[in-house]
Amino acid sequence: METQQETDYKRIAASIDYLKNNFKNQPSLEEAAEHIHLSPFHFQRMFKDWAGVSPKQFLQYLSIEHAKQMLKNNGATLFDAAFETGLSGTGRLHDLFIKVEGMTPGEYKNGGELLHINYSFAESPFGNIIVASTSKGICHMAFADEKADMALGDLKQKFPNAQYTQIVDSIQQNALFIFGQDWSKLGQIKLHLKGSPFQIKIWETLLKIPLGSLTTYSGLAEQAGYAGASRAVGTAVAGNPVAFLIPCHRVIRSTGEIGQYHWGSTRKSAMIGWEAAKGVIHAEAS
Known part of the structure; x- marks a missing residue:
């Protein structure tokens, strides 16, 4: 229900x-x-x-004109001003530090048999989600539009030999506070990710895009140190294992169009507009 x-x-x-x-x-x-x-x-x-x-x-x-203006204004300094969004007090996203730790080969070889993964289901402003964590951080977050067992099945495909427990732990609870209106409850969010060094570099660069801001695939590639590798960067963006926390939804086409998203272009539009609105609201309140 x-x-x-x-x-x-x-x-x-x-x-x-x-x-x-x-x-x-x-x-x-x-x-x-x-x-x-x-x-x-x-x-x-x-x-x-x-x-x-x-x-x-x-x-x-969500208009193309607005997106183009943001890309034009932010293009030169977007990443230099990472998290400096003009928000005040506890609302400032630069106070939120997200730490990324890559899994060792031993942690995910043989289907992750050395991992113990906790998982739970939660609500977000953009629909139901499944969130999973190891002892080191969030390893998976995805929108669970279908039945819960299907969402869990997708997670288990990534780590088929891990041990799973359905429980809400403190790591998950802290990460879920990001969907709230008051970020003062947020501590350090830790991510424990399975990926190549190239993928993790792209995901870390995504974390530098401020709330309410946008970039392009070519802009992301340049900032990550892979200028000209937009296609490979796009593949890494699409492979993001942690929805919303790693903000791949903030990457759009150079034309200003929203573009595709793993969980649907409408949800991507909802995220972009929601974040833009929150940025304006907090800025006006400061």
Whole structure:
């Protein structure tokens, strides 16, 4: 049975699709609300509770013109100003330190038989997720749109011989605080990742993209020290094992288009707009 948060996200996702597909016609609040079978009042309130801004404002953050302007303004200094997003107090993401540790060959050879993995299911603003951790950090986070056993099966394919326990541990709890409004509860988030040195370098570079900002595959490749290797970088981005925490959703096409995403372009749009709105809200409050 769906939770209210899951139902609300599905409605929001449907409304985002509708607004994007009909943007040229500038649909009214009433038309957007009717599309998801809500009254204008309830739709506006639900959307603002989720995003912090109105549907119309949210859509502006997803426009190609807005994306192009962000890429133009941020291109030269984006990574130099990593996490310096202009947010104040406990809301500043540069206070959040995410440490990446690569697994040793011994930890993932033979299907990860030396690993003990805890896993649990949780809600997020973008749908249900499965999150898994070793004693060293988060090793997997993915959106669980299908049945729980299917999401767990995908995890077990990566580490078929690991020992699994369904339990919420402190490592998972700390990481999940990133979906909240108050980041003061966040401690150091640790990631324990299976990947080649090249992949881990790309994932570490992704972590330097500030909340609410965007970059391109070529920009990411250049900053990671692999200029001209956009295709290989794109493959590494697509192989990101930790959704949202490693922000591969902040990489878009050079044209300003959102582009594809492992868990759907609508969810990618939702993340980009949600983060842009949060950045503006915190900046205005500072």
